[in-house]
Amino acid sequence: MSKAILSILGRDRPGIVAAVSRVLCEQSCNIENVSQTMLQTEFAGIFIVSMPAGMSAAELHRTLESRLSPLALTVHTKPCEHGEAPGTAASEPFVITTRGPDRKGLVADISEVIARHGVNITHLQAVFKGGEEPGDNIMIYEVDVPHAVDVQALAAELRTRARSLQLDLILQHRNIFEALHRI
Amino acid sequence: MLTQREILSTLEMLKNEHLDVRTVTLGVNLLDCAGGDLPQVRRRVAERILGLAGNLVPVCDRIGQKYGIPVVNKRIAVSPLAVVGAALAPEELVELARTLDAVAREVHVDFIGGFSALVEKGLARGDRSLIEAIPEALSVTDRVCASVNVASTRAGINMDAVLRMGRSVKRAAELTAERDGAACTKLCIFANIPEDIPFMAGAYLGIGEADAVINVGVSGPGVVKKAIDRALKSDPAMDLGGLSELIKKTSYRVTRVGELIGREVAESLGIRFGVVDLSLAPTPNVGDSVGEIFQSLGLRAIGVPGTTAALALLNDAVKKGGAFASSRVGGLSGAFIPVSEDLNISEAAGNGLLCLEKLEAITSVCSVGLDMVAIPGDTTAETIAAIIADEMAIGVVNNKTTAARLIPVPGKRAGDKAFFGGLMGHSTIIPVNNGGGENRFIRRGGLIPAPIHSLRN
Numbered sequence: 320m321s322k323a324i325l326s327i328l329g330r331d332r333p334g335i336v337a338a339v340s341r342v343l344c345e346q347s348c349n350i351e352n353v354s355q356t357m358l359q360t361e362f363a364g365i366f367i368v369s370m371p372a373g374m375s376a377a378e379l380h381r382t383l384e385s386r387l388s389p390l391a392l393t394v395h396t397k398p399c400e401h402g403e404a405p406g407t408a409a410s411e412p413f414v415i416t417t418r419g420p421d422r423k424g425l426v427a428d429i430s431e432v433i434a435r436h437g438v439n440i441t442h443l444q445a446v447f448k449g450g451e452e453p454g455d456n457i458m459i460y461e462v463d464v465p466h467a468v469d470v471q472a473l474a475a476e477l478r479t480r481a482r483s484l485q486l487d488l489i490l491q492h493r494n495i496f497e498a499l500h501r502i
Numbered sequence: 503m504l505t506q507r508e509i510l511s512t513l514e515m516l517k518n519e520h521l522d523v524r525t526v527t528l529g530v531n532l533l534d535c536a537g538g539d540l541p542q543v544r545r546r547v548a549e550r551i552l553g554l555a556g557n558l559v560p561v562c563d564r565i566g567q568k569y570g571i572p573v574v575n576k577r578i579a580v581s582p583l584a585v586v587g588a589a590l591a592p593e594e595l596v597e598l599a600r601t602l603d604a605v606a607r608e609v610h611v612d613f614i615g616g617f618s619a620l621v622e623k624g625l626a627r628g629d630r631s632l633i634e635a636i637p638e639a640l641s642v643t644d645r646v647c648a649s650v651n652v653a654s655t656r657a658g659i660n661m662d663a664v665l666r667m668g669r670s671v672k673r674a675a676e677l678t679a680e681r682d683g684a685a686c687t688k689l690c691i692f693a694n695i696p697e698d699i700p701f702m703a704g705a706y707l708g709i710g711e712a713d714a715v716i717n718v719g720v721s722g723p724g725v726v727k728k729a730i731d732r733a734l735k736s737d738p739a740m741d742l743g744g745l746s747e748l749i750k751k752t753s754y755r756v757t758r759v760g761e762l763i764g765r766e767v768a769e770s771l772g773i774r775f776g777v778v779d780l781s782l783a784p785t786p787n788v789g790d791s792v793g794e795i796f797q798s799l800g801l802r803a804i805g806v807p808g809t810t811a812a813l814a815l816l817n818d819a820v821k822k823g824g825a826f827a828s829s830r831v832g833g834l835s836g837a838f839i840p841v842s843e844d845l846n847i848s849e850a851a852g853n854g855l856l857c858l859e860k861l862e863a864i865t866s867v868c869s870v871g872l873d874m875v876a877i878p879g880d881t882t883a884e885t886i887a888a889i890i891a892d893e894m895a896i897g898v899v900n901n902k903t904t905a906a907r908l909i910p911v912p913g914k915r916a917g918d919k920a921f922f923g924g925l926m927g928h929s930t931i932i933p934v935n936n937g938g939g940e941n942r943f944i945r946r947g948g949l950i951p952a953p954i955h956s957l958r959n
Contacts, residue, residue: 416509442503459509470568489513491570493504498758499515500508 320369322351322399323376325383329392331362339364342386346379347371362392367399410463412441412493413470415477419486421449421456429458429488432480436473438462461493516570520724520790521756523763524783525575526562527700529707529715529776530554532581532616540594543587544601551578551602554714554773555609561770565763573763575925578606579705579717580616588628592635599639599646606645613688615705617648620695622657623949625666633663636670640685641677647703653693653894655901659950661891667691668887668944671908675879679912682920686909687842687874691890693897693904698777698832704870704905715776717833718764722756723782723792726820730798745799746819753780753823761828779833780824781869782816784844786927792816792837793846804839804847804864805856813837814867834903836869842909842922842929843874852919852930858889859935866896871904876920876929879912881937886910887944889934899953 327339336355343350348368355364370379380396387394417429426445433440441461448455464470474490481488515521535546555578562573580586580602587595599617606614617639619629636648650667653659671691675683690704697708700717707715729752733740740748760778768775784792796804799812817836825831839861841847850856858875865871871893877886890906897904911920916933 414504414509416513418513444506446506457506457510459504459506461504474567489516489570491512492568494762495569495571495759496504496508496512498762499512499755 320372321374321376322367322369323379323396324399325366325368326395327362327364327366327387327392329362329390331357331360335362335390335392336364338387338390338392339366339383342383343368346374346382348374348379408465410465411470413462413464413490414493414496415458415460415462415488415490417458417481417486417488418454419456419481419484421447422484425484425486426458428480428484429460429477429486432473432476433460433462436468436476438464438468438473515725518789519728520721520785520787521571521759522721523566523571523573523718523760524721525577525700525702525719526558526573526764526767527577527579527705527717527719528555528558528771528773529579529698529711529717530581531707531711531713532583532586533709536586536588540590540597543590544598547580547586547598548601548605551580551605552609555605555611557771559610561767565766565770569759569763571759571763574721575613576611577700577702577705578609578611578614579700579707580614581707581709582618582620583616584619584626584628584632585709587632588626590628590631592631595632595635596639596642599635599643602646603643611645613645613647613702615647615649615702616707617646618650618706620651620709621663622651622654622660622693624660625663633666633670636689637673637677637685640674640688647688647690647705649690649692649695649704649706651692651695652890653898654952655694655898656952658952659693659891659894659898661944661950662947664691664891664894665884665887665944665947667890668883668885671886672883672910675910675912682876682911682914682922683879683909684922684926687907687922687926690905690907691894693894694902695905696833696903698779699834700779701781701783701834701838703907704834711776712774714773716764716768716771716773717776717779718760719779719781719783719833720756720760721783721790722752723784723795724790725756726752726782727789727791727795727798730795734798742815746815749816749819750823753820754827757824757827761830775830777830777832778824778828780820780828780831780835781833782820782837784838784840784847785925786843786845786848788845791844791846792839793844793850797846803850803853803855805850805860809860810864810867813839813864817868834869838870838873839864839868840874840907842876842920842927843925845927848927848929851932856932858932862892862896865893865904866900869903871897872906872908874907874909874926874929876909876911876931877934878915878931878937879910880915881910881934882939882941884941884944885934885937885939888941891944895950
């Protein structure tokens, strides 16, 4: 059975998930994973679906596009490749948090250091309201740090980079948040 | 995926509310180091501690860094030296204290506890020697802490030991007169001492403990205070039931952090994890104070009417939240009220709102007792012993731990300031009723029998 990955973008309003899933159901596609979020006023959803025998991703795309474009939703579809996801090597989950004045290129600069150490970002949340108020400009990277990576070296380099950007940065193992907030 | 709120509130606790692990304390069993002459005992004790504690500080620092939570103090607690050094003379025990001090310095721990004796039912030869050695041992060392358990609910109060300790406290202060009697800041006299306290000055490794153990003391008065402030800001009508619930939840969080870090340190060192001590332990910093919690709860200051009830609420909520967070709870577990170590409590003592009698009253509902209380230097040994006896009686009758850490500051009077430095802080000296007077009751000695356990009123 082949799979496809779809991304749906559009101005948020009630009924988007219902519309997309209705089409998928009618096409006998099975939803395996969905992640949906809202950034400011925009809806963004990613679906991984398994398609019935004989259906191609291109065919599914055409159906979705014809049904969803009247709703002003943009659809992107591609075949979903099998294989091991990055970051499944033995690793430890860490969280990098930064606060500081808004500048251009903050995400690019911090994520460059993360990438260079071979560390995969699993979730990224960033809010930049602009201005100099540190609490208004926050980046939260959830990352998987492979065991082979020297955490201390990564932390030191991240802090150096953060200092040059006037950011306050902290790298912490994820378990501390679990311990503090979850039973 | 973690929520933004979870992450940001964690950072807030770290940056602005002094969330930390107050101490990771390595317990080291020295019982098999006993026997032979002093050089042999010293060598065996040093080798045992160095063998186990060599990596304690770097491991705590590494794990603290991993979680972004500082482990503020790394400490060692050893078997009671009155047992290990039972065959030694007092001057030899002072030399053994020097060995502990040197070893503590070598492994970079700030305090080492266990210059201790357990004498609630009677004084053995080793106990007498150790108690005699305490004043000098504490004045010639920087890092050695002493504790003596003089009472228990099962045994009663050993008043002979109480009187000896009154004299020990007085002598220790005199030997460190130029430092406001600082040796006394390292000496605790207990009723019902737990075997697994990670906090100083009362930490020692109990006789029933294993070869080595890691115990953790959490902190968190700042976190509790800010949680109360935030809750009352969003709901000014919140009642005390609601506040108790809030403190419980906050204590849960703080305890989980201690347990997480303690277990990992223990695993890294290949040593058994012992307990988390759920205490709210203040430091002499603004925002890290148990005293400020009373003000957040609505009292003018610790010491005014309502204080005992507020502390009862606080202590109980801390225990309930902590007990849910960890299945390995021990030590003192509750709220500490060390006068000089808590800026806010020290101020209350300074402006007369907190007196010795009220302090004694609230120790019936707090986790320890008369802690870091500076009293006039002319208070007699007998009166000091009498204060200790009163504090012991509260513990014995109420089946709880109580302790006295009193500092009769040489040459200073009530109202003067005493400075102990660092974590020990500073305090206004509070007056003692009949401080210089005679006390024939204390001189009678003997044993105050164990209390009856029925007919509880």
